Amino acid sequence: MNTSPTFEPGFPDDQSPLPPAKTGRFDRLMHSVPAVLYEYTIDHDGISRCLYCSPYSQTLLGAAPEEFERDMDVFWNLVHPDDREMFRTNDREANRNASSFLREVRVVLADGEEKWLRVSSRRNPHGDGQPAIWTGYMIDITESRRVHQLLQQRATHDYLTGLCNRQCFQARFDKELERAARYSHESAVLLIDLDRFKRVNDCHGHEAGDSILRAVVGRIAEELRSVDVFARWGGEEFSILLPETGIAGAVDVAGRILATVARRPFLWRDAEIAMTASIGVAAVQSPEERMEQVMDRADRAMYRAKRAGRNRVQTA
Secondary structure (H helix, E strand, O other): OOOOOOOOOOOOOOOOOHHHHHHHHHHHHHHOOOEEEEEEEEOOOOEEEEEEOOOOOHHHOOOOOOHHHHHOOOHHHOOHHHHHHHHHHHHHHHHHHOOOEEEEEEOOOOOOOOOEEEEEEEEOOOOOOOOOEEEEEEEEEEEHHHHHHHHHHHHEOOOOOOEEOHHHHHHHHHHHHHHHHHOOOOOEEEEEEEEEOHHHHHHHHHHHHHHHHHHHHHHHHHHOOOOOOEEEEEEOOEEEEEEOOOOHHHHHHHHHHHHHHHHOEEEEEOEEOOOEEEEEEEEEEEEEOOOHHHHHHHHHHHHHHHOOOOOOEEOO
């Protein structure tokens, strides 16, 4: 039997309960507001106990309020395993040192659905050496997190191919230069241009061109490592950063890319469209180099490959 004291949330023991009209309004709010309202304590041993949980917990978390009031582990077991220990640590630290608590955390419901919650609470000191009562709320922020991640993705990635854009490539390039300087590693870049790509758009239309670009990206990606940074440089140009790779290794990668692009025609509806590429290769010569300097050398090498007949690799 649950022997926990009963109380009206938010009202100290020495105050009168709400009159019936206000009690009805309070109950309606608890059932209709799309948030879980709660009160809990953390005792001196760091053990938390739920004093009150509003009915919306059934909708948000798939568990009735009584389950949390009976055993706070019901909540802790819903927290994503990757977040649980840090979240509990933050909770205990706030109880010792803070007057408020605000975190975003993932939970996994019994049916496997994953949600993001914003959990916010404020300390209400109890006095007489008793643990403070924390009053707060939980709301579902899954959709806003999804939109935020989508906007971040669009800000740093090309919409058509899903590759890094120039801004993303710049950030990864700078980070790799810092790492290379620390460990004295080599690195190199490739600049790839698809030969006579304008003919695809002129003969088959831009929808065909988009389809070919995505297919080319798929083939090239098969030749790369997970640490390589593959970006759409613009139009039919692509850049690749090859960490821990000297000029000879970069030329080898470029050769494999030439072969995979030209290996067989790309299909667009009933048409077979052959493609080749020209590739410029440049080594990063020092940690002090700017990306623009390295890419300029790769660009000049790529145009030498064009002038030499296309479908070939040139080094800077």
